[in-house]
Amino acid sequence: MSQSATFTAGCDGVAATGTLYTGTTVEPSLALNPLTPSNLIAAWQQNRWSDGGSQGLNLAASFDGGMTWTLTNAAFSRCTGGNAANGGDYARASDVWLTFSSGAAYALALSFTGGILQPGSSSAMLVARSGDGGMTWSVPTPLIKDGATAFNDKGSITADPNNASYVYAVWDRLTGATGGPSYFAVTADGGSTWQAPRSIYDPGPQNQTLGNQIVVLPVTDVLVNIFTEIDNTGGAGTSQLRAVRSLDHGTTWSAPMTISSLTAVGSTDPHTGAAVRDGSGIPAMSVGPGGVIYVVWQDSRFSGGQRDGIAMSRSSDGGITWSTPVEVNADPSVQAFTPTIHVRADGVIGVTYYDLRNDTSAAALLTDCWLVTSSDGVTFRETHLSGPFDLDLAPNAQGLFLGDYEALTATATAFVPFYVQTDAGTAVASDAFVSFPPASAAGAAAGAGAVVRFEARPAPADATLTPEARRRVSEHLRLVLAQRRGRAG
Numbered sequence: 001m002s003q004s005a006t007f008t009a010g011c012d013g014v015a016a017t018g019t020l021y022t023g024t025t026v027e028p029s030l031a032l033n034p035l036t037p038s039n040l041i042a043a044w045q046q047n048r049w050s051d052g053g054s055q056g057l058n059l060a061a062s063f064d065g066g067m068t069w070t071l072t073n074a075a076f077s078r079c080t081g082g083n084a085a086n087g088g089d090y091a092r093a094s095d096v097w098l099t100f101s102s103g104a105a106y107a108l109a110l111s112f113t114g115g116i117l118q119p120g121s122s123s124a125m126l127v128a129r130s131g132d133g134g135m136t137w138s139v140p141t142p143l144i145k146d147g148a149t150a151f152n153d154k155g156s157i158t159a160d161p162n163n164a165s166y167v168y169a170v171w172d173r174l175t176g177a178t179g180g181p182s183y184f185a186v187t188a189d190g191g192s193t194w195q196a197p198r199s200i201y202d203p204g205p206q207n208q209t210l211g212n213q214i215v216v217l218p219v220t221d222v223l224v225n226i227f228t229e230i231d232n233t234g235g236a237g238t239s240q241l242r243a244v245r246s247l248d249h250g251t252t253w254s255a256p257m258t259i260s261s262l263t264a265v266g267s268t269d270p271h272t273g274a275a276v277r278d279g280s281g282i283p284a285m286s287v288g289p290g291g292v293i294y295v296v297w298q299d300s301r302f303s304g305g306q307r308d309g310i311a312m313s314r315s316s317d318g319g320i321t322w323s324t325p326v327e328v329n330a331d332p333s334v335q336a337f338t339p340t341i342h343v344r345a346d347g348v349i350g351v352t353y354y355d356l357r358n359d360t361s362a363a364a365l366l367t368d369c370w371l372v373t374s375s376d377g378v379t380f381r382e383t384h385l386s387g388p389f390d391l392d393l394a395p396n397a398q399g400l401f402l403g404d405y406e407a408l409t410a411t412a413t414a415f416v417p418f419y420v421q422t423d424a425g426t427a428v429a430s431d432a433f434v435s436f437p438p439a440s441a442a443g444a445a446a447g448a449g450a451v452v453r454f455e456a457r458p459a460p461a462d463a464t465l466t467p468e469a470r471r472r473v474s475e476h477l478r479l480v481l482a483q484r485r486g487r488a489g
Contacts, residue, residue, distance in 0.1 A: 007080075023428075031409065042407075058080075075088035094109070108126070108155050125171055154171055155212075171212055200246075212225055215285055230480070240261050241313075265476050276391065336353050351408075374456075383437045417434070
């Protein structure tokens with residue numbers, strides 16, 4: 001449903017670096033109004049640059065359940081109306097994230113000018129608020145602004161479902177050549193003011209966090225911030241999923257708890273070896289009924305380090321302890337990547353991801369998007385959402401790029417995926433699409449008519465990675481770090 005945006009030539013106000021892919025949409029976000037489920041807001045990056053960020057962030061509002069959309073925007077960069085007077089005086093924008101509270105919506109953006117930590121560069125986390133379902137947006141509020149000595153990256157924003165006064169933003173802040181602590185900001189008055197941002201977890205001077213996202217437990221109002229911690233002390237290159245908790249709206253935070261090691265090797269074109277820039281460093285999470293937290297991520301442990309599948313773990317005690325990860329993609333024989341998860345109010349789990357099972361032609365990188373659903377986290381059924389499409393026609397942003405994440409929400413009875421795919425033809429072009437799979441947990445027939453049912457798979461008993469597999473994991477982590485510090489998200 002993304003609509004083409006023609007920005008004025010030179011609207012970013014700086015000399016061009018890298019390649020501009022006009023007509024491309026990447027990295028979508030989607031939020032549903034809890035008071036009026038027919039009201040959805042979508043957002044995405046429009047016109048991606050090869051060396052980081054996009055010309056602008058587009059937003060769109062729907063009031064008929066996603067059947068029709070009205071294109072809007074906020075002043076997050078110069079190409080969408082940002083200037084010195086309204087606080088949006090930045091050349092590029094990236095990493096848009098949406099959330100709804102009772103009566104208001106919030107959009108968070110990374111806005112920046114120049115390369116990461118380069119002389120004369122700047123970056124900011126900006127929040128805009130909408131009180132009319134996404135049709136109009138406020139002047140952005142800066143949560144943090146930095147010059148060349150630090151860079152703010154990969155933010156997310158979460159409204160407190162138990163108290164509309166509270167909204168939480170979290171991101172990683174790259175400090176100098178190595179460090180990257182988790183930063184946090186909160187409003188306690190519905191966005192009128194924001195408390196000063198601060199570090200809530202620092203993994204050490206050689207390490208960094210990535211993919212920070214807060215979930216709020218129902219009733220108890222416990223906050224759980226889940227992230228990837230990349231440990232590079234001594235150049236070893238390891239990562240793990242971790243969580244920190246707050247019982248007081250983010251005033252204080254617990255020591256970190258480990259969810260799992262993360263052993264992704266990343267995705268590649270099996271014909272050429274070309275890198276696919278996927279979501280292998282970014283976990284996705286959702287809270288179900290009773291406060292059960294689910295996390296999904298890419299991981300190669302199920303194939304002994306040969307390829308990534310989609311791992312899932314859950315916590316029933318507020319993020320303190322976590323289940324042994326299981327693999328939840330339907331076809332374990334092919335690369336699967338960039339998972340997104342949402343748990344409906346009735347407890348049904350939905351996970352979307354891409355895989356390469358239909359990639360049978362060396363002339364194209366044929367890719368499909370899938371939804372798997374489960375009512376118990378054990379038995380899953382699969383729905384084919386889209387494809388195959390040619391991933392070779394995606395913009396190249398240090399790898400073929402649809403986004404570090406996609407989006408998934410749900411009404412009371414139906415999932416609403418929002419994902420990017422490339423367009424037909426031969427030119428580099430992509431758009432974002434909203435799908436409306438069947439409302440039942442069973443989903444639809446996949447492929448030629450058979451309903452695909454499968455059970456989540458544990459890692460093999462001898463799942464210890466070989467030295468060669470560990471080397472591949474470490475090499476991929478170095479690539480993820482290079483992507484983070486080369487240019488912005």
